[in-house]
Amino acid sequence: VSAEDDPPGRAAGDPFSRYARRFGRPIESVPQTLRGTDAAPAAVASALGLPAAAVEGPSSFFADFAAPHGTRHVRVCGAAACFAASAGRHLAEVSAALGAVPHSAAENDGGASVQEVRCLGYCYGGPAALDGDRPCAGGDLADQLLGRAPRRNPAAEVHCRSRVPVVTAGIVGGEQPWQTWPRIAASGTSRDVLAEIGASRLRGRGGAGFSTVRKWQAALACPAPRVVVANGDEGDPGSYVDRLLMERDPHRLLEGLAIACFAVGATEGIVFVRSEYPQAAAEVRRAVAEAEAAGHLGTDVHGSGIDLGIRVAEGAGSYVSGEETALLNGLEGLRGVVRPRPPYPAEHGLFGRPTVVNNVETLAAVPWILQHGGDAYAELGARAEAGTVVVCLSERFTRPGAYEVEPGLPIRRIVEEFGGGLRDGATLRALQVGGPLGGFLGPDELDLPLSEAALADHGAALGHAGMVAFDQRLTGEQVLGNLWAFAEAESCGQCSPCRVGTRLGRMLASAADGPGGPAGPALSGPVERRRLVLDTMAEASLCAFGRRVPAAVRSLARVYGLTGWS
Ligand code: SF4
Missing domain, CATH: 3.40.50.11540 (NADH-ubiquinone oxidoreductase 51kDa subunit)
Structure with missing residues (x-):
């Protein structure tokens, strides 16, 4: 689906049709007017010959089904790398430009709908969006979507810094x-x-x-x-x-x-x-x-x-x-x-x-x-962790891209030598390693080796080896708010320590901004309440998602010197 000449917002099949294909019984589409409404699951169930409950469950769970769809549907990445790239501004800019409030019914004149997603995999060139199925990315994202600036779909740089290319062989030659x-x-x-x-x-x-x-x-x-x-x-x-x-x-x-x-x-x-x-x-x-x-x-x-x-x-x-x-x-x-x-x-x-x-x-x-x-x-890499791993550097780096490396080399080398430090003379404030369930390192902690064991000793995790740089434009409170928003939105909701904990965490993080924050004065309460949320999630959550979020929050608080999240 590369179709430069596709109309804006057109996707290759609506989400319900994609879902239906799994059953080998494709339906062409759910009527546009039904998408994102309470009537859509019943229509899909009828088309597939399934009981309504079989469709109600997944349709209320997966974001693509639950999100209202206008005639033009734009998915905007609100995850860490795009958040860091725009200093948290682009979602509001795109929403204002398209006249659409994220996740609300598409009742605006243009029929556009905006869905915040996490993430689109354009972390090296964000902030990014999918206009239908067409990607666009860059600091002028809103102008691109309005047709005021040329659309950009930047290609990621891929480099091999291991002795031989293993997984990137077909890309680097x-x-x-x-x-x-x-x-x-x-x-x-x-x-x-x-x-x-x-x-x-x-x-x-x-x-x-x-x-x-x-x-x-x-x-x-x-x-x-x-x-x-x-x-x-x-x-x-x-x-x-x-x-x-x-x-x-x-x-x-x-x-x-x-x-x-x-x-x-x-x-x-x-x-x-x-x-x-x-x-x-x-x-x-x-x-x-x-x-x-x-x-x-x-x-x-x-x-x-x-x-x-x-x-x-x-x-x-x-x-x-x-x-x-x-x-x-x-x-x-x-x-x-x-x-x-x-x-x-x-x-x-x-x-x-x-x-x-x-x-x-x-x-x-x-x-x-x-x-x-x-x-x-097995000869590649470190004694305890063999082979190669592909590290992805985010847009804030001077040379963002995917680097195949061998475990064991210092993270500072990846950040400074491969990535060239931060662009435009910006100052590295924090490095998120391993995604939202990984952890944060401060600029003085980069001499750690790239290794699961070393990062674990530091309260972090290698995860899928993404590295997102945050510069001085964002405060620790803003980064914390983005992390909790991710956790709340992506908790699957199956167990209450995580489902309730992520919501409380997000509210408590908002309350840290003061009594005027969304949580109001009633929740801007004592440190013990935050600790209780983190401890309960870490000890009682059903899966690694809920158990790992507290460690990520604590490492972020340590790097930024935020009190009350220990
Ligand atoms: Fe779902 Fe896992 Fe969170 Fe429990 S901890 S709500 S199972 S994501």
Whole structure:
């Protein structure tokens, strides 16, 4: 979907139609007048032949379904990197320019609607928006949307700063994909593939860092049929490597996914792409068709007797749905809330089948590992954390972009040497590492090595390795408000410590501005109340989202010297 000549606001299928495609029964559209209204779920249920309750659940959960849609629908990123880029101004500017209040019914004359989303993966060039499915980004975002300035869709710089490019090989000029799969399909064994992945010590790059080979072995030990899902629901604001890989090198991902399916004996692979990445979904679909035409997918692949199909499924706007069990719920057409574990997806996953869920960047490393051997991959990086990781630098840097590096190098080198420090002589006030569930580092804390263990010792997490720089234009209170707003908006609401805690946290953060803040004087109360919120969330939340937000808040408060959030 590149269509420069598409009319503004046009999306490739409305959200409900995308959802319906998961059931293999596409409906052309829900009438425009019904979208975002109480009547829409019943109309969709009727079109699909499903009970109303089956559609009511997800339609009230996923942001894309719940958001009112005008004739022109603009999704504006309000997440950390775009917030830092505009110093928090762009959402109000776009709303004023289009005459549309975010998330309210599109009753304005122009029929435009604005939806705040988090994030769009243009963290290197924000603030960003999707006008329908057409991206635009830059400091003059409102003027671009009004046609007063040329539209800009900046391409991300991608660099390799590791000894060899592993996952970025196809972008920076390395090996072509599909070099390994034909040989493995024709004469390889699952045992050989598992041995190489085990030797590589490859870990999940999506944030959890779990051993890839252990996931694969666990699924293989359970009875078929099995399935492998490539998790392209890259929700961490500040990270955009998965979008770049899916848009610019989708065949490498597909080859990694094919090898993973082979290793665990799966005949079905699914690439799950978040709805905020429409171009990525289109590119992966195109690559699947090309791979089928080339004989890499389909029946009797490369004369091996192996049947393998890969399909693309799209999300509908939910950060938590990137968590693997919540993602599986979404794929089953349910609300995208996390499942209690155990059982783990490798034992009981999609529709009860043993399911491996691997992040896009993780799978993109697999072809290189099988080509060069697991030992070669394990020699990269640090002793405890092998391989490479792609770090994404945000718009505030002089040289923003995606950098493939080896774990262990000092973060200061990434910030100052690779990123060139902050642009326009700005002063680095705080560095957010690993997204909203990661943590914040101050300018004097950058000598830490890029490592999960070192960051954990510092109350932070590597996450998906996004790095968002905040400069002196924003106060700590403003950054804190953005973090709590993210947490409140993206909490899945399943457990009360997180659902209520994030709302209270946001209100207490607003109240810190004074009695005139939105929370009013009644909640501008004692430090103990804030501590109670943080402690309750950290100890009693059901999943990592609610448990990690307090650590992120505390690290932010430490860096900015905010009192009352310890
Ligand atoms: Fe949902 Fe938050 Fe509870 Fe996780 S911690 S299950 S995101 S409400």
